Amino acid sequence: MKTILLLVASNIFMTLAWYGQLKLKIFEGKALWIVILMSWGIAFLEYCLMVPANRLGYANGMTGYQLKITQEVITLLVFVVFAWIVLGEKLTWNYAVSFALILGAVYFAVGVKPGSTGH
DSSP: OHHHHHHHHHHHHHHHHHHGGGTOGGGTTOOHHHHHHHHHHHHHHHHHHHHHHHHHHHHTTOOHHHHHHHHHHHHHHHHHHHIIIIIOOOOOHHHHHHHHHHHHHHIIIIISOTTSOOO
16 A cells, blocks of 8 residues: 555656646746756656655565556556646546556456466
């Protein structure tokens, strides 16, 4: 559970670093190089959470594949909320289907062990 919470927190910072500059007032009117430096500063906080999340998850039995796929789903969940609240974008059916397919990937990566039939 700690791994998941750290991944969620780290992805909030990364989403702000990558996409915050599209709409957040703090970035308005700034030169591109300043926006890049601001984003790097925010991304540093993401790394301070992501690295321990991965180390903790791996130490507790998650594989690298499981960590990566779990992280991608969390990234999408965080982004959906961000896009809705900050960017004012709706989640359309095609994006929802795409997201559902990625959730299927999590099931196969985490819920099915190699050599098993999934039962």
